[in-house]
Amino acid sequence: MYSVHDKLxxxxxxxxxxxxxxxxxxxSLDKETLREFIEEEIGKIKTLEKLSxxxxxxxxxxxxxxxxxxxxxxVGGAHPHFVEAYQAxxxxxxxxxxxxxxxxxxxxxxxxxxxxxxxxxxxxxxxxEDKKNIKLSTIExxxxxxxxxxFKPYAILMDGGLIRYNxxxxxxxxxxxxxxxxxxxxxxxxxxxxxxxIIGDRLREKYEAIDASFYDRELLFGKLQYGxxxxxxxxxxxxxxxxxxxxxIRSSLAPTVIGIDILDSQKTSIEEMARLIxxxxxxxxxxIPLWLDMVDKEVKISDAIMKGLMERYMDRGLYERFxxxxxxxxx
Amino acid sequence: MKVVGITTQQEVFVGSKDRNFxxxxxLIIEDPYxxxxxxxxxxxxxxxxxxxxxxxxxxVDASVIESLKSLGYNIxxxxxxxxxxxxxxxxxxxxxxxxDIRLPxxxxxxxxxxxxxxxxxxxxxxxxxxxxxxxxxxxxFKDILYTFEERGLVPQKxxxxxxxxxxxxxxxxxxVFGGSGSGKSFGxxxxxxxxxNQNIPTIVLDPHFEMDFSETPDYLKEKKDxxxxxxxxxxxxxxxxxxxxxxxxxxxxxLDASSHLTDSMNNVVDILFKxxxxxxxxxxxxxxxxxxxxxxNIEKIENRIISSGDAxxxxxxxxxxxxxxxxxxxxxxxxxxxILWRLKRLENEGIFSKDIKEIEIGLQDGKLMVLQGNTxxxxxxxxxxxNNLYHKRREYKDAIYKKIAAEYFPPFIIVTDxxxxxxxxxxxxxxxxxxxxxSQEGRKYGVFxxxxxxxxxxxxxxxxxQLNTKFIFRTVRASDIKTxxxxxxxxxxxxxxxxxxxxxxxxxxxxxxxxxxxxRIRAALTTSPHTLNPFDELKLxxxxxxxxxxxDIKEKLPINEGDxxxxxxxxxxxxxxxxxIQSLEEKLNQMVQKGYIEKEDTIFGYRYKNK
Ligand SMILES: Nc1ncnc2c1ncn2[C@@H]1O[C@H](COP(=O)(O)OP(=O)(O)O)[C@@H](O)[C@H]1O
Ligand SMILES: [Mg+2]
Numbered sequence: 001m002y003s004v005h006d007k008l009x010x011x012x013x014x015x016x017x018x019x020x021x022x023x024x025x026x027x028s029l030d031k032e033t034l035r036e037f038i039e040e041e042i043g044k045i046k047t048l049e050k051l052s053x054x055x056x057x058x059x060x061x062x063x064x065x066x067x068x069x070x071x072x073x074x075v076g077g078a079h080p081h082f083v084e085a086y087q088a089x090x091x092x093x094x095x096x097x098x099x100x101x102x103x104x105x106x107x108x109x110x111x112x113x114x115x116x117x118x119x120x121x122x123x124x125x126x127x128x129e130d131k132k133n134i135k136l137s138t139i140e141x142x143x144x145x146x147x148x149x150x151f152k153p154y155a156i157l158m159d160g161g162l163i164r165y166n167x168x169x170x171x172x173x174x175x176x177x178x179x180x181x182x183x184x185x186x187x188x189x190x191x192x193x194x195x196x197x198i199i200g201d202r203l204r205e206k207y208e209a210i211d212a213s214f215y216d217r218e219l220l221f222g223k224l225q226y227g228x229x230x231x232x233x234x235x236x237x238x239x240x241x242x243x244x245x246x247x248x249i250r251s252s253l254a255p256t257v258i259g260i261d262i263l264d265s266q267k268t269s270i271e272e273m274a275r276l277i278x279x280x281x282x283x284x285x286x287x288i289p290l291w292l293d294m295v296d297k298e299v300k301i302s303d304a305i306m307k308g309l310m311e312r313y314m315d316r317g318l319y320e321r322f323x324x325x326x327x328x329x330x331x
Numbered sequence: 332m333k334v335v336g337i338t339t340q341q342e343v344f345v346g347s348k349d350r351n352f353x354x355x356x357x358l359i360i361e362d363p364y365x366x367x368x369x370x371x372x373x374x375x376x377x378x379x380x381x382x383x384x385x386x387x388x389x390x391v392d393a394s395v396i397e398s399l400k401s402l403g404y405n406i407x408x409x410x411x412x413x414x415x416x417x418x419x420x421x422x423x424x425x426x427x428x429x430x431d432i433r434l435p436x437x438x439x440x441x442x443x444x445x446x447x448x449x450x451x452x453x454x455x456x457x458x459x460x461x462x463x464x465x466x467x468x469x470x471x472f473k474d475i476l477y478t479f480e481e482r483g484l485v486p487q488k489x490x491x492x493x494x495x496x497x498x499x500x501x502x503x504x505x506x507v508f509g510g511s512g513s514g515k516s517f518g519x520x521x522x523x524x525x526x527x528n529q530n531i532p533t534i535v536l537d538p539h540f541e542m543d544f545s546e547t548p549d550y551l552k553e554k555k556d557x558x559x560x561x562x563x564x565x566x567x568x569x570x571x572x573x574x575x576x577x578x579x580x581x582x583x584x585x586l587d588a589s590s591h592l593t594d595s596m597n598n599v600v601d602i603l604f605k606x607x608x609x610x611x612x613x614x615x616x617x618x619x620x621x622x623x624x625x626x627x628n629i630e631k632i633e634n635r636i637i638s639s640g641d642a643x644x645x646x647x648x649x650x651x652x653x654x655x656x657x658x659x660x661x662x663x664x665x666x667x668x669x670i671l672w673r674l675k676r677l678e679n680e681g682i683f684s685k686d687i688k689e690i691e692i693g694l695q696d697g698k699l700m701v702l703q704g705n706t707x708x709x710x711x712x713x714x715x716x717x718n719n720l721y722h723k724r725r726e727y728k729d730a731i732y733k734k735i736a737a738e739y740f741p742p743f744i745i746v747t748d749x750x751x752x753x754x755x756x757x758x759x760x761x762x763x764x765x766x767x768x769x770s771q772e773g774r775k776y777g778v779f780x781x782x783x784x785x786x787x788x789x790x791x792x793x794x795x796x797q798l799n800t801k802f803i804f805r806t807v808r809a810s811d812i813k814t815x816x817x818x819x820x821x822x823x824x825x826x827x828x829x830x831x832x833x834x835x836x837x838x839x840x841x842x843x844x845x846x847x848x849x850x851r852i853r854a855a856l857t858t859s860p861h862t863l864n865p866f867d868e869l870k871l872x873x874x875x876x877x878x879x880x881x882x883d884i885k886e887k888l889p890i891n892e893g894d895x896x897x898x899x900x901x902x903x904x905x906x907x908x909x910x911x912i913q914s915l916e917e918k919l920n921q922m923v924q925k926g927y928i929e930k931e932d933t934i935f936g937y938r939y940k941n942k
Contacts, residue, residue, distance in 0.1 A: 094402075
């Protein structure tokens, strides 16, 4: 029978084969061997205990936990006819009714020169991508700074790795880092999608047979027990240069692991923070502490809200002229 | 409280962070672009966006939530309350999302809540979930009733439900539906108490012998005396049908109500029943005709005449012959027998021993007349009675219309429990025809129905459709819920709640209001005298009997074996009860077993003696 999807089926089967071949070495690595390698070359594998009630209560007395996350949404059509909105939220477990929101927006239309250059060049795109990241990172860090002032927390959990703040919001980030160090506020990043290849790179260095670099998420899939953590040796941690200590944690029953970043100066707290993350993560979830999940939900700008805000607060004529795409008009 | 989400001109969602909504409460929506709108909560929900809906590992999430609590965050406090609110009147525009919501003041809802004054209406109960609005309620509506709840008698905190009796004139007839134990009879009792307060002439058909208003329930300290306002009458004992007043149609109705009449039987009545017949004259005619028919032919009857012993017998057979000649052809034997059998059955039930005068007088005095008897007797009797009274009222009204003088007959209300027995769906019954007629035309003459049943599905649908106000108590049976859905304006949400209503809570669906009220029937001021458990009753009755017998024989003790026959005869003389030696002995042995007397052996045989 003729099927429109035949070509696609072929492609997918092909991809599966390619991956199989490329990852043969990794896939065939048995668990024990890899764990030994990790212990020797990367860092100790530790079994974490959840924090006790009294420990948590002590954290609460010292100011509770603040979760920080950001989100963005876009209305409109192709470049440059779109508006992107950014929102950051810092929320303390103690002051639940005082969510700390910050926001920003961006559209190429408002940036002068882009107005006349509808043709997208690669550099343009990168520049725009950077702008987005800068805006979002900046308000996230700003929210965190304000949260420090306002909530005086024991620790701040940022959603995602810390390294991107160095890249996109350097000045503000240094400010935050300094305050946290001064005030003894532990600052951590919780990374849902780890993108590092620390173990893979090391494997490649050690074994000639391995000629590709594998990502940590691939290698660690199913290799740690629930509640186990790897504290990465400073020697191999590339983030060390930027001043962070890092680790991996299997924080839920899902076989994936998550990452944790902490300020170098606070690295003695990494285990405590890992235990905090383990404690706050539902066993059946994908590994993210519930508090961050909640902040994530609250900070999200839904399409409906975005559209509603545009319709309500933007001049109708301008809105239609610039931001309603042909596709939108159709439905 | 604010309007949230998508709105229409009929319905909005309202969200609140701290106020849990209650179903059927009223809210005012302050829409900046139109006048204040009033709506009723039809669905209430709580929602916590953080508590995941699909929790596999309950325990884990619970531990995480506990941990968050230790960190100072209580997830329960992030619960929000959401309600669906239906506007009483359609708005001009869809309601503005974000509009403020507030609770109404009493003055704003008075018109929709209070249908009548306390003096003119029936104070039946409270409108549930109106306590906030009742705070600044006019004094005249405060403290006029109690409700009876699990914890006992509770003072009124909500707006009273006062039914407008006068509106019956435009929207007549009331239905009371609900499963067994849902509070129907209790509700009827309260309605009847109110009718008595208003001196409304009322007839109650009471197959359960429960509508007596002479006793005060335990929960009330003060007694409310209704004794001058009602009277219980048993069919066949206190009231009945005066045979001499019957017209052929009435008689046929009665016979038919007793047991269905065939066409041929109807015909027999038409032929054999004569105006001014007494029960005896009519029954004799039937009997003699059947006796003649049993002879088989005219020759045999003539033989009987010839061989008669005395003149009287002869005369009687001649009479039979005459009847035979006149009626044998038109009145088949079996049909005559059928009529005779039905007639005797009615007579045995005492129906012909009294009349309905007492009921008429009671109605004229504005009293509540409770007619008691088993369902079948009530069917028979009510058919006659209602026809009779309804037509009296009709004649009076028609006479007024025609401007001729007529004897006054008051408007009145007919109340019955187990109404499906009196007006069944699907087949004809004599009581149904008159109820149907009243349901359709009674309004014109001021005759109204209050019909209660636990099986609305079995009630004649034409009649059901005429019930403009319906009290709907807890209903569990799916078929009845379906009927209710079809026959009322209950919303889907309300219908869904029917199986879960508390006893005494009720939806009142009323054509006058054009909407449904969620209420609770007030505490009744009276109680049925026989709330005795049937098994206790049985015990009591047996004991009474035993005590009676012991009393009768006490004086005769000791009784020797040889005296049994004499004793039996003495007992028959004293008490009118006949014993054989054997049955007396049995009784005495039972008395021994129950410990009333002793039995001992003597040299003359055994004897029974005092303990
Ligand atoms: N409105 C009410 N308030 C308090 N108790 C009630 C109420 N209605 C009914 N009850 C209680 O429930 C019992 C059953 O009610 P009843 O009216 O006899 O039910 P039904 O006639 O529907 O079978 C009553 O004996 C009474 O104790
Ligand atoms: Mg009942």
